Amino acid sequence: MKIGFDHKKYLEEQSKYILERVNNYDKLYIEFGGKLLFDLHAKRVLPGFDENAKIKLLHKLKEKVEIVICVYAGDIEKNKIRGDFGITYDMDVLRLIDDLRAYELAVNSVVITRYDGQPATTVFINKLERRGIKVYKHRATKGYPTDVDTIVSDEGYGKNPYIETSKPIVVVTAPGPGSGKLATCLSQLYHEYKRGKVAGYSKFETFPVWNVPLKHPLNIAYEAATADLKDVNMIDSFHFDAYNEVAVNYNRDIETFPVLKRIIEKITGKESIYKSPTDMGVNRVGFGITDDEVVKEASRQEIIRRYFKTQCEYKKGYTDKETLQRVKLIMDELNLKQEDRKVVMPARQRSAELKEKACKNEICPAVALELHDGTILTGKGTDIMNGTAAVVLNAVKYLANISDEIHLISPVILEPIINLKSKTLGIKNPVLSCEEVLIALSICAATNPTAQVAMEKLPMLKGCQAHSTTIISLNDEQTFGRLSIDVTCDPEYPTENLYY
Numbered sequence: 001m002k003i004g005f006d007h008k009k010y011l012e013e014q015s016k017y018i019l020e021r022v023n024n025y026d027k028l029y030i031e032f033g034g035k036l037l038f039d040l041h042a043k044r045v046l047p048g049f050d051e052n053a054k055i056k057l058l059h060k061l062k063e064k065v066e067i068v069i070c071v072y073a074g075d076i077e078k079n080k081i082r083g084d085f086g087i088t089y090d091m092d093v094l095r096l097i098d099d100l101r102a103y104e105l106a107v108n109s110v111v112i113t114r115y116d117g118q119p120a121t122t123v124f125i126n127k128l129e130r131r132g133i134k135v136y137k138h139r140a141t142k143g144y145p146t147d148v149d150t151i152v153s154d155e156g157y158g159k160n161p162y163i164e165t166s167k168p169i170v171v172v173t174a175p176g177p178g179s180g181k182l183a184t185c186l187s188q189l190y191h192e193y194k195r196g197k198v199a200g201y202s203k204f205e206t207f208p209v210w211n212v213p214l215k216h217p218l219n220i221a222y223e224a225a226t227a228d229l230k231d232v233n234m235i236d237s238f239h240f241d242a243y244n245e246v247a248v249n250y251n252r253d254i255e256t257f258p259v260l261k262r263i264i265e266k267i268t269g270k271e272s273i274y275k276s277p278t279d280m281g282v283n284r285v286g287f288g289i290t291d292d293e294v295v296k297e298a299s300r301q302e303i304i305r306r307y308f309k310t311q312c313e314y315k316k317g318y319t320d321k322e323t324l325q326r327v328k329l330i331m332d333e334l335n336l337k338q339e340d341r342k343v344v345m346p347a348r349q350r351s352a353e354l355k356e357k358a359c360k361n362e363i364c365p366a367v368a369l370e371l372h373d374g375t376i377l378t379g380k381g382t383d384i385m386n387g388t389a390a391v392v393l394n395a396v397k398y399l400a401n402i403s404d405e406i407h408l409i410s411p412v413i414l415e416p417i418i419n420l421k422s423k424t425l426g427i428k429n430p431v432l433s434c435e436e437v438l439i440a441l442s443i444c445a446a447t448n449p450t451a452q453v454a455m456e457k458l459p460m461l462k463g464c465q466a467h468s469t470t471i472i473s474l475n476d477e478q479t480f481g482r483l484s485i486d487v488t489c490d491p492e493y494p495t496e497n498l499y500y
Contacts, residue, residue, distance in 0.1 A: 001047055001372065001463050002047060002291070002294045003047050003048040003290070003291070003294065004046065004047045004048055004289060004290060004291035004292070004293075004294030004295040004298065005046040005047060005048035005049045005288050005289055005290060005295065006048065006288050006289075006290045007048055007049060007050045007053060007288065009287070009288055010049075010053065010284065010285060010287065010288030011053065011056065011057055011060070013284040013287050013288070014057055014282075014283075014284045014285075015057055015060050015061060017282055017284050018030070018057075018061070018169070018202075018204075018282050019061070021200065021202055021282055022064070022168055022169055024200060024273075025168075025198050025199055025200035026168070026192075026197045026198045026199060027165070027168055027169075027170060027192060027197060027198075027199045027200070028168065028169050028170070028199070028200045028201075028202060029170050029172060029185040029188055029189065029199060029200070029201050029202070030169060030170070030171050030172065030201075030202050030203070030204050030282065031172050031181045031182055031185050031201070031202070031203045031204065031205075032054065032171055032172065032173040032181070032204045033177075033181075033203065033204065033205035033206070034054075034205060034206045034207065035054075036054050036055060036058075036096065036100075036171075036173045037051075037052055037054070037055050037096065037099050038051050038052065038085075039051050039052075039053070039054065039206070041207075041221075041222075041225050041302070042206055042207075042285075044298060044301075044302045044305070044486065045218055045221050045295065045298050045299045045302050046218075046285070046288070046289070046295060046298070047294055047295070047298050048290070049285075049288070054204075055099070055100070055103050055105075056103075058103070058105055058171060059103045059104065059105065061169065062103075062104055062105055062106075063167075064167055064168050064169050065105060065106070065167055065169045065170075065171055066105075066106040066107070066108045066165055066166065066167045066169075066170055066171070067100055067105055067106065067107050067108060067170075067171045067172075067173060068108050068109055068110075068111055068163060068165075068170060068171070068172045068173075068184065069093055069096060069097070069107065069109075069110045069111070069173055069174060069175075070110075070111045070113050070172060070173070070174040070179045070180045070181050070184050071089055071090065071093050071110065071111075071112060071113070071174060071175060071179055072089075072113050072114055072174075072178060072179045072180055073112050073113065073114055073115045073116065073118045073121040074114060074118075075089045075175075075176070075178075075179070076088075076089060076090045076112075076118070076120050076121045076124055077118045077119075077120050077121060079120075080176070082175055082176060085478070085481075086474045086477065086478060089175040089176060089179075090120075090124045092175040092176075093110060093128075093175060096173070096175065097110075097133065106167070107133070108134070108163065108164075108165055108170070109133070109134035109135060109136055109163060110128055110133060110134070110135050110136070111135075111136045111137075111138055111163065111180070111184050112124075112125060112135060112136070112137050112138065113138050113179060113180025113183065113184065114138070114139065114140045114180060115137040115138060115139055116139065116140070125137070136160075136161050136163055137161070138160045138161075138180065138183070138184065138187065139159065139160070141156050141157060141159075141160075141183060141187075142155050142156050142159070143155075143156055144156070144183070145256065145259055146259065148259065148262050148263055148266055149266075151263060151266075152190060152263060152266040152267055156190075157186065157187040157190035157191070158190065158191075158194075160187045160191075162188070162191040163184075163188055165188075170188070172184050172185050177226075177229060178229075182260075185201050186201065186260075186263055186264070186267070189201055189264070189267050189268075190267050193267050193268060193269075201264065201280070202280055202281070202282045203253075203277075203280045203281050203282070204281070204282050204283055205253075205281060205283060206283055206285050207219070207221075207222035207225075208222045208223075208233045208248045208249065208250055209248065209283070209285055209286045210236070210247045210248050210249060210278050210281060210283065210286065211247065211248075211286040211287075212248070212286050212289070213248070214233055214234070214235060214246075214248050216296070216299075217295075217296045217297075217299035217300050217303070217334065218295055218296070218299045219233050219248055220233070220299065220303065220330060220333070220334065221299040221300075221302045221303050221306070222250075223330060224302070224303045224306040224307070224327050224330045225302075225306055227306070227310065227323045227326040227327045227330075228319055228323045229252075230251075230326075231250045231251060231252065232250060232251045233248055233249070233250050233251075234248070234249060234250065234251055234254055235247070235248065235249075236248065236249040236254060236276050236277055236278045237254070238254070238257055238275060238276035238277065238278075239275070239276035239277075239278040239279070241276075242275035242276055242279075243275070243276075247276070247278040249276075249277050249278055253277040254277055256277075257276070257277040260277075261274065300334060300336060300340070301340075301341065301465075303327075303330055303331060303334065303336060304331070304336055304338065304340055304341045304488075305341070305486065305488050306327055307327050307328065307330075307331050307336075307338070308338070308341075308467075308488035308489060308490070308491075309488065310323060310324050310327045311324065311490075311491040312471055312489050312491050314491065315471065315491040315492075315493075316471075341465070341467065341488065342370055342376065342465065343368040343369065343370050343376060343465050343466055343467040343488075344368075344467050344488075346368040346376045346378060346467075347366050347367060347368035347378065347467045347468060347469050348366075348469055348490075350366035350368065350378040350380065350469075351364050351365065351366040351469040354366060354380055363470065363492065363493075363494055363495065363496075364380070364469075365380070365381045365386070365387045365468065365469055365470040365494045366378055366379070366380050366381075366387055366468070366469050367379045367380075367387040367388055367390070367391040367466060367467070367468045367469075367472075368391070368466065368467050369391045369392070369394075369395050369461075369464055369465070369466045369485070370464060370465045370466070371395060371398070371399070371460075371461075371464055372460070372463070372464065375398065377391060377394045377395050377398055378391060378394070379391025379392070379393070379394050381431065381494070382431075383431065384414055384418065384431065384432060385414075385431060385432040385433075385436075385437050386431050386432070386433060386434070386472075386473075386476065387468060387470075387472075388433070388434040388466075388468065388472055388476040388479070388480065388487075389432060389433060389434040389436070389437035389438075389476075391466065392434055392437070392438070392458075392461070392483070393408060393409075393437065393441070393454075395457075395461060395464075396408075396454040396455070396457040396458060396461075397454060399454075399457040399460050400450075400453045400454045400456075400457050402450060402453070402454060406450065408441060408444065408448075408450065408451050408454050409437065409440050409441055409444050409451070410444060410448075413440050413443055413444055414432070414440060417432065417436065417440060418430045418432065433473065433475050433476055433479070434475075434476045434479045434480070435475060435476075435479045438458075438479070441454065441455060442455060458483065461483050461484070461485055462483065462484040462485075463484055463485075463486075464484075464485050464486070465485070465486050465487075466480065466485050466486065466487040466488070467487065467488050467489070467490075468487065468488075468489045468490070469489075469490050469492065470489065470490065470492045470493060470494040471489045471490075471491065471492065471493055471494065472487065472489055
């Protein structure tokens with residue numbers, strides 16, 4: 001994989017810049033946008049970026065940092081799902097706490113925003129409190145967003161309980177957008193100033209990248225990733241007026257800046273040091289780019305990947321037609337086609353070949369996988385295993401120079417698993433998933449040296465690209481995610497069944 005980003009330089013530059021900001025205040029509240037952990041979007045569009053760069057940055061500053069996690073009560077009620085993990089936001093909060101603790105970072109508390117006694121949220125609060133995690137409940141802020149006098153009063157932010165913190169940097173993060181991070185930061189600023197402390201607010205948002213051009217594929221890929229939020233990149237007019245310098249920001253930040261500036265000035269009682277929404281940011285990711293062409297191509301590929309993802313989400317009923325059309329317009333803007341993703345045509349051609357041999361009306365799923373040397377392998381579903389499992393086995397065989405005729409997994413191992421699924425557990429579709437086949441391979445590796453050699457090649461699949469001609473199961477999607485294989489799917493279901 002070609003590298004276009006210097007992770008080490010970015011970490012040094014970023015930590016230095018944050019510490020410079022902290023020096024101006026008794027306490028700095030940093031709103032962390034995007035993913036604090038497993039930022040897979042950034043990893044894909046910036047080859048060389050560490051998906052856990054932000055958490056490693058905080059680990060370097062761990063003596064000065066504590067973390068507050070926000071989650072919007074409405075997201076818990078409607079079981080909102082984090083797409084890349086397939087888990088609900090409340091479960092993602094629990095996962096986030098565990099991961100932060102693993103990096104020796106202090107988790108101060110969880111803030112439930114816009115809480116109004118919602119039943120599922122109350123159960124979640126009980127769950128957290130009974131595990132010893134401090135929970136604060138913030139209700140909707142009276143007067144928000146336009147009535148600044150009410151917002152900055154005992155009737156507005158004053159109604160929220162004050163979050164007791166002890167370290168100079170308080171990072172406010174969340175499972176996803178719209179979780180109330182900004183309101184929580186501003187509420188704390190209000191309480192700090194009432195207590196006579198000088199507190200500051202900054203924003204750490206990786207995208208859009210303020211110091212690369214507006215129409216750079218890197219920034220356009222961000223628009224594709226947030227199509228459901230209707231985010232649009234724009235030139236920060238406030239920044240240009242103040243400094244005669246072009247900077248890129250997005251519509252929501254630019255639209256809310258005048259009100260946000262007035263709120264901060266009302267809280268602090270003096271003119272804001274920030275002349276633009278870009279001023280508020282502490283993001284230095286643009287300075288880590290070492291090869292612009294590599295980043296551009298990676299970003300184009302991410303836009304195509306997002307298009308496939310949005311098509312599948314539309315098919316599943318998770319998103320609306322407007323969002324799908326928005327991503328399609330982005331594809332058209334950059335003259336991108338689905339077939340520009342190298343693995344798409346080989347998968348479709350393999351599916352067409354299988355269809356010719358089978359009944360013409362039959363759905364014949366096929367999966368293509370591109371290895372780092374450019375070799376593209378395919379796999380098809382059978383009565384024993386699905387296409388994702390088949391293509392992974394074909395890939396490790398190829399990498400280990402094992403003949404196609406050799407069976408890595410003995411039928412003696414596979415048959416009892418299928419019998420268990422169908423006869424004992426009563427599963428209607430006992431075909432083995434990718435995860436189940438890999439577990440079977442690991443069992444064979446204990447006694448079969450050839451299987452052991454194949455197993456050892458699995459890490460070589462990290463960063464590979466795959467495409468399926470049908471929508472793969474959530475389980476297979478997660479297995480590919482753990483193997484760090486980027487997979488896309490055509491928006492077709494593998495069978496006519498609605499449940500099985």
